[in-house]
Amino acid sequence: MPEEHSERKGMSGGKLSRRAVIGAAAALAGAGLWGRGARAQGQGTLPGAIKSQDGLLTVELDAGLRPVTVAGQLVQLFAYGGRVPGPRLELKAGDTLRLRFVNRLKEPTNLHFHGLHVSPSGNADNIFLEVPPGATQDYEFQIPADHPAGTFWYHPHLHGLVAKQVFLGLSGLLIVRGALDEIPEVAAANEAFAVLKDFAIQGGQVPPPAPMDTVQGREGPVVTVNGKARERFVVPRGGLLRLRLLNASSSRFYHLRLENHPLYLIATDGGALSEPVELDTLLLAPGERAEVLIRGDRNPGSYRLLDLGYDRGVAGMGAFGGTRQAGTRVLAEIVYGEARRPALPLPERLLPVVPLENPVRTRRFVLGHGMQMGRGMVFMINGRIFSPQRVDTSVRLGEVEEWEIVNAGVMDHPFHLHTNPFQIVSRNGYPETVRAWKDVVLVRRGERVRIRVAFKDFPGKTVYHCHILDHEDLGMMGIIEFREGGV
Numbered sequence: 455m456p457e458e459h460s461e462r463k464g465m466s467g468g469k470l471s472r473r474a475v476i477g478a479a480a481a482l483a484g485a486g487l488w489g490r491g492a493r494a495q496g497q498g499t500l501p502g503a504i505k506s507q508d509g510l511l512t513v514e515l516d517a518g519l520r521p522v523t524v525a526g527q528l529v530q531l532f533a534y535g536g537r538v539p540g541p542r543l544e545l546k547a548g549d550t551l552r553l554r555f556v557n558r559l560k561e562p563t564n565l566h567f568h569g570l571h572v573s574p575s576g577n578a579d580n581i582f583l584e585v586p587p588g589a590t591q592d593y594e595f596q597i598p599a600d601h602p603a604g605t606f607w608y609h610p611h612l613h614g615l616v617a618k619q620v621f622l623g624l625s626g627l628l629i630v631r632g633a634l635d636e637i638p639e640v641a642a643a644n645e646a647f648a649v650l651k652d653f654a655i656q657g658g659q660v661p662p663p664a665p666m667d668t669v670q671g672r673e674g675p676v677v678t679v680n681g682k683a684r685e686r687f688v689v690p691r692g693g694l695l696r697l698r699l700l701n702a703s704s705s706r707f708y709h710l711r712l713e714n715h716p717l718y719l720i721a722t723d724g725g726a727l728s729e730p731v732e733l734d735t736l737l738l739a740p741g742e743r744a745e746v747l748i749r750g751d752r753n754p755g756s757y758r759l760l761d762l763g764y765d766r767g768v769a770g771m772g773a774f775g776g777t778r779q780a781g782t783r784v785l786a787e788i789v790y791g792e793a794r795r796p797a798l799p800l801p802e803r804l805l806p807v808v809p810l811e812n813p814v815r816t817r818r819f820v821l822g823h824g825m826q827m828g829r830g831m832v833f834m835i836n837g838r839i840f841s842p843q844r845v846d847t848s849v850r851l852g853e854v855e856e857w858e859i860v861n862a863g864v865m866d867h868p869f870h871l872h873t874n875p876f877q878i879v880s881r882n883g884y885p886e887t888v889r890a891w892k893d894v895v896l897v898r899r900g901e902r903v904r905i906r907v908a909f910k911d912f913p914g915k916t917v918y919h920c921h922i923l924d925h926e927d928l929g930m931m932g933i934i935e936f937r938e939g940g941v
């Protein structure tokens with residue numbers, strides 16, 4: 455496979471070449487009049503958060519191999535704007551994102567805006583674009599005025615290289631602000647972000663995966679929050695912390711619990727719930743987001759945010775099985791800060807989650823795997839591995855569909871659909887109790903999950919796939935086409 459080959463090549467050349475630095479400087483000189491927003495200064499570093507102004511966010515963002523500190527170690531990583539995680543982009547519904555992307559990697563890449571309801575075509579959220587090494591690609595789209603507020607993200611999406619490039623550090627938050635941010639108790643909460651990401655580090659570099667690692671989905675033993683081994687968040691005494699979580703890992707799951715505190719879920723992948731839901735633990739599969747409120751109503755002190763561990767079906771497999779089911783580990787600390795008076799209550803109501811109408815069509819997607827001559831283990835949907843030449847699913851805009859997703863394999867698969875968010879209807883026949891907007895749904899081994907989705911607004915083609923990114927790269931992806939109705 456050419457992908458495999460380029461993967462090895464990219465991994466071995468650890469240090470940044472002089473030519474790449476000069477190339478970057480030349481690219482910057484040519485950037486000229488571009489933008490009035492933030493801009494990468496050659497091999498410089500962008501600010502941690504970049505916000506839209508007057509309805510527009512203009513940014514020049516590069517991807518490059520850079521030395522970055524994660525978990526206290528200096529590592530050669532793939533970084534957006536010099537950062538891992540990449541800069542947080544913040545916009546309001548109705549704003550336009552104008553992003554000049556410069557590929558300073560030695561391999562092709564591209565960008566995907568995960569969870570956004572925007573066009574999948576042209577130079578919007580088009581994952582079929584390919585940005586060759588050294589090339590520049592302008593992305594531009596408007597976030598619809600009625601787009602839900604929520605926690606979204608961007609990452610590369612070039613088939614065959616996605617797991618590697620995300621694993622090496624490419625991902626960043628994309629925040630859409632709106633009604634959820636204006637609910638008084640939410641607005642008054644301390645806001646914090648937590649990008650959950652694991653790394654493998656060896657001699658200041660990320661070592662290439664063993665073949666079995668890609669089949670299982672690569673994981674690294676260094677687990678970080680915002681690139682830190684022990685991130686700290688502050689909850690005001692008597693107040694609220696709004697923690698916005700993203701699982702940006704290629705394959706690792708996080709099974710979260712906060713010592714002595716329940717988590718109050720207020721938003722999922724696609725935005726707000728109708729009211730907070732009290733949780734003891736929260737499982738986040740790759741690609742999933744969750745927003746939780748934490749109440750500072752216990753004895754002031756420091757409490758650990760734990761990952762309890764989770765077996766996603768790989769514990770018994772291969773030589774590295776043992777690391778996959780690690781017991782409890784500490785991800786971060788929540789410390790009590792100054793008192794808030796009067797104390798801040800939880801919000802009673804959030805935003806309505808309108809149920810989707812009855813479907814006009816149902817479909818079935820069976821997730822599975824098998825061996826293929828010359829390729830080894832392949833991952834499939836309905837018996838087929840991904841082909842860029844084939845439209846697997848053709849839907850009509852304006853219609854609601856119900857999809858049954860069946861996991862016939864031995865590993866869990868988080869199923870992800872681009873462009874249109876969905877609602878989970880049932881799991882193994884049991885109705886889902888909380889109505890929520892999702893774009894990733896975990897389908898455990900042996901499970902069958904029904905989701906409902908309304909196809910709206912945007913004609914064009916995009917994909918659905920397993921968000922264990924190695925599985926996507928190994929074929930567990932299909933193309934969906936949104937066609938204008940009435941035919």
Ligand code: C2O
Pocket residue numbers: 566568609611741870872917919921
């Ligand atoms: Cu986050 Cu198609 O991906």
Ligand code: CU
Pocket residue numbers: 566567568569870871872
């Ligand atoms: Cu996506």
Ligand code: CU
Pocket residue numbers: 866867868920921922925926930
């Ligand atoms: Cu999978």
